[in-house]
Amino acid sequence: MFKHKRPIFFHLLTLFLVVTVAGVTFPAPAQSFQNSAPVLLNFDKTLVGQGVWKGTVSGGVTGNLRTELTSLQVAGPIWLVGFNWIIDAGEYSFTARLNGTLNTLTGQVVMNGTVVEGWLFGAQVHEEGQLVDPNTLRFQGTIQVMPATSN
Numbered sequence: 001m002f003k004h005k006r007p008i009f010f011h012l013l014t015l016f017l018v019v020t021v022a023g024v025t026f027p028a029p030a031q032s033f034q035n036s037a038p039v040l041l042n043f044d045k046t047l048v049g050q051g052v053w054k055g056t057v058s059g060g061v062t063g064n065l066r067t068e069l070t071s072l073q074v075a076g077p078i079w080l081v082g083f084n085w086i087i088d089a090g091e092y093s094f095t096a097r098l099n100g101t102l103n104t105l106t107g108q109v110v111m112n113g114t115v116v117e118g119w120l121f122g123a124q125v126h127e128e129g130q131l132v133d134p135n136t137l138r139f140q141g142t143i144q145v146m147p148a149t150s151n
Contacts, residue, residue: 039120039145041087043129047137057143063089070097077104083111085127085143087118094118096125096145107131109139122148 043065045055051069056062064087071082079102086095095118100111109129115121129141 036147036149039147041143041145042141043143044140045138046133053137053139057087057089060145061087061089061092063087063093071099078102079104081109081111085113085125089119092119094120094145096123096143098125098127100127107134109141115145120145120147124148 039060041057041059041061043055043057045053045065045067048054053065053067055065057065066086066088068084068086069081070084071080073080080099081102082097082099084095084097087093094115096113096115098111098113100109102109107130109127109131111125111127113125113127115123115125124146126144126146127141129139132138132140
């Protein structure tokens, strides 16, 4: 069990209470990727502002990461969250819209969603993360991107 239950909850509650959710629009999607091999990425990100984290991805592609909180529903220690994951990796850049849960007692995050713009458009995405520093709200974990297959 994560040792700093109260600080995690306090830091996250403070952050999420000041976040405002705005509508987001995306440009037309890029052409879909036809290969069906999953792409595995590792990520490391830290809070930089209201509802915004920045960091890096490595593995299947290497680049910069920006995540933006788009929704929050507090349900006891398990919070329902929505995020846009923006991967800036040159020709492999994409944006995914993910929804899932944040366990404020353990710091574990699990989210699922879809690539809504760019490389691998339409692919399913699964994210698993862990809070590794409650003072800076730094998270590390993995993102698995499963491209849509064509018939």
